[in-house]
């Protein structure tokens with residue numbers, strides 16, 4: 001089945017536990033949510049077959065793929081996961097957690113959006129490798145009862161440097177008081193790479 005691909009690019013994972021790992025990012029178009037702070041334009045797309053996606057991803061040196069979007073869970077299926085594995089990829093996904101996933105994904109990052117957009121963001125996933133919550137200065141943070149190996153807070157980028165510094169500071173304070181959480185900075189923004 002053809003898939004709507006916004007972009008495929010090669011960079012370092014800038015967020016979460018795999019920060020710093022070279023990765024091929026496969027960004028799917030479209031999302032079921034409209035988060036007010038979303039930092040991504042995922043609207044444009046070209047249609048690609050699974051084989052075309054894997055061939056393009058394989059042009060880069062790393063065999064680590066990050067499925068993202070938009071919301072990749074709206075698009076992916078067992079066939080694409082199988083073909084990426086056959087080509088030697090370890091597969092990670094960035095998802096808002098509202099949809100179930102095909103089996104076999106090697107690293108699942110869930111970033112819940114319930115407190116930002118309400119019940120349409122209710123979680124279908126209750127277990128993952130890392131839970132990565134966007135932190136906007138809120139006084140309390142929920143883990144939504146999700147079981148994860150790692151719990152990250154990622155300061156919300158509000159595209160205003162002064163406000164971003166304030167939010168980052170509050171996030172650090174929060175983690176100092178709630179040490180089950182770790183800090184995820186978006187290093188691609190700090191270091192100005194994609």
Ligand SMILES: C[S@@+](CC[C@H](N)C(=O)[O-])C[C@H]1O[C@@H](n2cnc3c(N)ncnc32)[C@H](O)[C@@H]1O
Nearest residue numbers: 037038039040069070071094095096111156157
């Ligand atoms: C663009 S989303 C795409 C994947 C999926 N739709 C999701 O929300 O997890 C990728 C990651 O960026 C995070 N994100 C989006 N906008 C952000 C912002 N303004 N500041 C910090 N993180 C942000 C999301 O929470 C998610 O962890």
Ligand SMILES: Nc1nc2[nH]cc(C(=O)O)c2c(=O)[nH]1
Nearest residue numbers: 011012013014068094188194
């Ligand atoms: N370098 C880099 N790392 C990322 N990790 C997750 C991203 C995303 O947009 O999902 C992202 C991104 O856009 N760039």
Ligand code: SF4
Nearest residue numbers: 031033035038070096
């Ligand atoms: S769920 Fe993800 S891609 Fe969709 S609007 Fe929210 S942050 Fe953006």
Ligand SMILES: [Mg+2]
Nearest residue numbers: 039040068194
């Ligand atoms: Mg991004």
